[in-house]
Amino acid sequence: MSKSDHEHHRERDSEATFGEYGGQYVPEALMPAVQELEDAYERYVLNNEDGFMDEFRERMADFGGRPTPLQRADRLSERYDREIYLKREDLLHGGAHKLNNALGQVLLAKYMGKERIIAETGAGQHGTATAMAAAHLEMPCEIYMGRTDINRQRPNVYRMRMNGAEVNPVTAGSATLKEAINETMRDWATTVETTHYVIGSVVGPHPFPKLVRDFQAVIGQEAREQIRERAGRLPDSVVACAGGGSNTMGTFHAFVPDDAVDLYAVEAGGSSLEIDEENALAPNSATLSTGTGGVLHGAMTKLLQSEDGQIMESHSVSAGLDYAGVGPELSHLVDTGRVTPASVGDEAALNGFHRLSNLEGIIPALESSHALGYLEESHDELGDLVVVNVSGRGDKDLETVLEETEKRDLEAAPDVEVFGQ
Amino acid sequence: MSKSDHEHHRERDSEATFGEYGGQYVPEALMPAVQELEDAYERYVLNNEDGFMDEFRERMADFGGRPTPLQRADRLSERYDREIYLKREDLLHGGAHKLNNALGQVLLAKYMGKERIIAETGAGQHGTATAMAAAHLEMPCEIYMGRTDINRQRPNVYRMRMNGAEVNPVTAGSATLKEAINETMRDWATTVETTHYVIGSVVGPHPFPKLVRDFQAVIGQEAREQIRERAGRLPDSVVACAGGGSNTMGTFHAFVPDDAVDLYAVEAGGSSLEIDEENALAPNSATLSTGTGGVLHGAMTKLLQSEDGQIMESHSVSAGLDYAGVGPELSHLVDTGRVTPASVGDEAALNGFHRLSNLEGIIPALESSHALGYLEESHDELGDLVVVNVSGRGDKDLETVLEETEKRDLEAAPDVEVFGQ
Amino acid sequence: MSDIEAAIRDNHPALITYLTAGDPSLEDTKAYVEALDRGGADLIELGLPFSEPIAEGPTIQAAINRALDAGTTPAGFFELVDELETEAPLLVMTYYNMILQYGDSEAPRASESDAAPPQSKPDVRLFVERAAEVGLSGIIVPDLPAEESEPLRAACDEHGLDLVFIVAPTTEGERLETIMSQVSGFAYVQARLGTTGARADVSNATHDSLARLSAYDVPKAVGFGVSKGDHAAEIIEAGADGVIVGSALIDIVAESDTPAIDLEAKAEELKRGAIRGTDGTGEDEIDAPEPEQP
Amino acid sequence: MSDIEAAIRDNHPALITYLTAGDPSLEDTKAYVEALDRGGADLIELGLPFSEPIAEGPTIQAAINRALDAGTTPAGFFELVDELETEAPLLVMTYYNMILQYGDSEAPRASESDAAPPQSKPDVRLFVERAAEVGLSGIIVPDLPAEESEPLRAACDEHGLDLVFIVAPTTEGERLETIMSQVSGFAYVQARLGTTGARADVSNATHDSLARLSAYDVPKAVGFGVSKGDHAAEIIEAGADGVIVGSALIDIVAESDTPAIDLEAKAEELKRGAIRGTDGTGEDEIDAPEPEQP
């Protein structure tokens, strides 16, 4: 290895990785684009060149509706006998935190002179956010979505199309998120010179995990200031759900240096944490709690995988958490003990959904309901002052919740038998 | 008539009416409740007794997400060659301006010591807003909704139930909004001592039109300040859709004293402005443009009615505008020339919907799409600086828009044939 | 003393009956009204149907819908009344908008004209004039509280018609006094909160209301929920001067194969019950079995 | 000079073939590899299937799915290679995670323990060790760019295996130099942007890439889209030292009734095409008709 190689690697260690995680495990054809993006990230995002971050923040305020409120949850506070505050990302345009990232990346693509936007989507939240951002910024946009997900998430498909995006069905494998990501990467490998791939979470090759985190970090920045104003001090703990981990890192980032603030990343416990090794099937997507290190979709991170290294099918009642990987920075923060991984199963998440709807008049996304479910299960360890990120609204989940509630005897659910009448 | 009677009547003229409109045309049993509400309106809303308005504003910020942005619509501005700004009530919690009023009234009911909330709903927007507010403030809540509307608006029914509200189907007549209002009035006439009826627009007996207007007036107050900050001056015109007229009066109220600001109330032109007198059927709900004075649901106002005084079935592609009456204050402002009534038909509204979705990345409610459709039809008279109220988001309307778009050859629509694939 | 007040005082305890005109046709209504008159009704209310009857329960709502479907109009209504020759005086019961719009067909729609000129307030006098002309003795308007009644009361005064006010269980204190000071004909005592409709019992609110009104020297008739002779007896015993029966009669119109005969019999039963109330006796064994509740 | 480099230089112009191991079974793969060896393949790539093959087009994706469904594992793969006795050296083509996880079954899952201890980075040496043991000559990893290849390259160096890098149409300037300075075995020249898959033509990008690489004295083999003798001829004529063919062979595996025979014939056709490329002649009339595109 030459000296310059050595140097190159040292530099990479600090920039492209988080401890042992991260990196750029992509086909050679994509490397120049990934490096171009690194450059753009540094210039526009880190150094605000051409006023990029100013424009981003302005558009997030005017178009996106930032800042979002930090609301005291009166009845949850009473129930858990501590102060519970909700960060209301459900009020963001599009109905979830996803727009923070989508708008940031589409705007960045524009600054980079790209002519076309592609993105993957699972439940459709990132797809709709990207389609909205692309319409807003006048960029042609194509979204890859698994055929199974298309059939399950019609309204989000309609929304994307109404915003002028094309929706490309992916039929491989189980035809859900994982396959959609694979297919988007393939599109990108073909069109990389003119196209920007808007990755939907803090995953993928460097610089995506940092780029997405920095666009989402506004959640925690606002929340940190708001809680100090409201409660006069920093919270004892901050709770967010984790799929890929973008709302998670977005909420945590500003608090990471605050050692006294405990950070809880709540994953989908699905129906069980036990893994079916035989069939390479995880009935959960609790990657941080149960996963092992490996490479998926461009980064070294914790994964749900078989002994051989095959990626498992993950499962959760919440489509947006249903992913076998997780952001590399979160993997690192869990390994170093800064972030505590937790998991909440389907049933507890459904109860969390009903509890917030019923007690606070906020219908949360099923993803966010995992963070809320954690309050019920483990509020004692959270301290006296707790911030929970409500990453999105649950309008998209009504049918699923109804179906899943009908199957169960849920403590917090209303009588759904009468709903159909 | 005794002297005190005379005085009483003089007083009423200024307080309970708007010119010849308004008043309190309700059954005797309700009069004490209506007067109790007058008293509460004066004490809590007008005089901020017990800090009512402070608490209302605080909750609208933390729970509701106020202030909402005033966004420059870049591509609409380009298209119409003037400055178009959008007031983003679609970003309010629940997805429409309706929460301003619902939260205000539920909170007021609480201050008044009421124990139960009832409300009518058509498309379900006011019902969901009321259910959310009632859950938030821990008040039992029942919503009356026409059976036909229940079948058309399932997701909103689910949302209300998730928030813990009961939804009572109304089967009389065409089983839509008008019947639901009648039925809610009947409930109120039975339970008036413990129950507050949260009327959903600036209609009904005094003090409802003022009460609802004052809760909604925050829209125009914010917009007025925001446009002055952004554009350095007041707008040449302000445009809002009008069903009952709550988003309309909410947007206009702060601008009424600004004589140089033109106010446009855009009603649903439906399929035609011609009225089918024979069958007491209006294929529109352009009450301000074509209606005549009469009494409906507690107030003297403009109505769609037959020569004999029977109320007509109104029609619009947008359920939230589909009402044969309108707020008495709007009737008055139209008669005095302060507000210009306008109407936009189903087709132009659908084009307005698609245009905003496609050009700006905002999917508006079909109601709001009427205001947007008016830009296309008559932007020349609006002047150089225009504020349009986007009263709600269109998630609830996706199915309707799809169906209605498939039937037509719409200039601004994407190719919806592929949506189902 | 007005026709109406006289009809109640002279026939004490009085039976007041309600039917929706045009249900199922104006012809039928004519026959039914005559039957009630024969059966002993002392005062007859006829409903002029309005599309939004917010004070009515399901029974009368349905009657109104049948009447509207049959094409009942104010013009037809007045012709019917004009033809009727009953012993009992007739009142019209309708909603305020029907009164406002009557005869107002010439009013220009606000549309086409450049700047819509302020419309003149609809005039209630045409309706009252016509009501007087066809021989109606009074008007009841469920959605017109005393506070809004000035124009209609003036017109009624001018034409010698009574404007009957409703006193609800919630009507108390100052408002009660104001209303009682304006009473003409009789005070319509609403037996309970809620809407019209036959009920199985007499509410406590009735007793309370009658007690509250006992100091006023005006005829008091109790309606809302009265369906049989026993109710009538109880109400009269509690101090009322008359009972008002509507939904129970409409059930007969809707369900009976011989409505005229049954209406006459029902009126007799109710009138007997009312009379029984004056001498404090108990049950009336010959009461018809309780009708099916809708 | 490594086995691989020698195989290309000695057999110039070289034919390099790819098959997915385990498609439809490891037994079949053995027979097919032997057929290709007979047919004139100078170097044979065997794909060790990974569940997320992001660089592959539909043809190889489907082959990988068939192989995984058949239960293909790294252990079985290595046994197959161990058994194979071909004249052509063998390379394994797989995704990086398969290499990372190999033999790592002892690594504790992060779960139960109180504070999860930092996991030691998975070790790539076990895979390379085993690869060397069964006689593989090299490794190609489509999702491992030069920037991340240090650990694997070190292990390959240690065991005398070539780590083959891909040069894409987008690889230019400094990166191209870095990669070319690290080349071992040969440079895998990606013929076009996109994923693997048989195509009907040879892209312009191929000519551009070869021109860009002409200054470097390393064997260059062109892959991605090569499906017939004519392509091979054109590519060799443009300056390549070898052609790489995959999807076109997998089509045969998937569709032929006599895959081994047809694979052998296809290899012959391709090798003939390649040779034809060295003397600049045009079309080869005996080329098989173009296969159906999937």
Ligand SMILES: Cc1ncc(COP(=O)(O)O)c(C=O)c1O
């Ligand atoms: C509302 C919401 N929350 C959370 C998530 C999970 O994503 P992440 O972990 O990247 O925040 C999603 C993904 O779709 C989502 O829609």
Ligand SMILES: Cc1ncc(COP(=O)(O)O)c(C=O)c1O
């Ligand atoms: C989004 C939206 N805008 C407008 C309206 C019309 O009501 P109003 O005229 O009272 O604002 C509705 C009624 O449902 C609505 O949902």
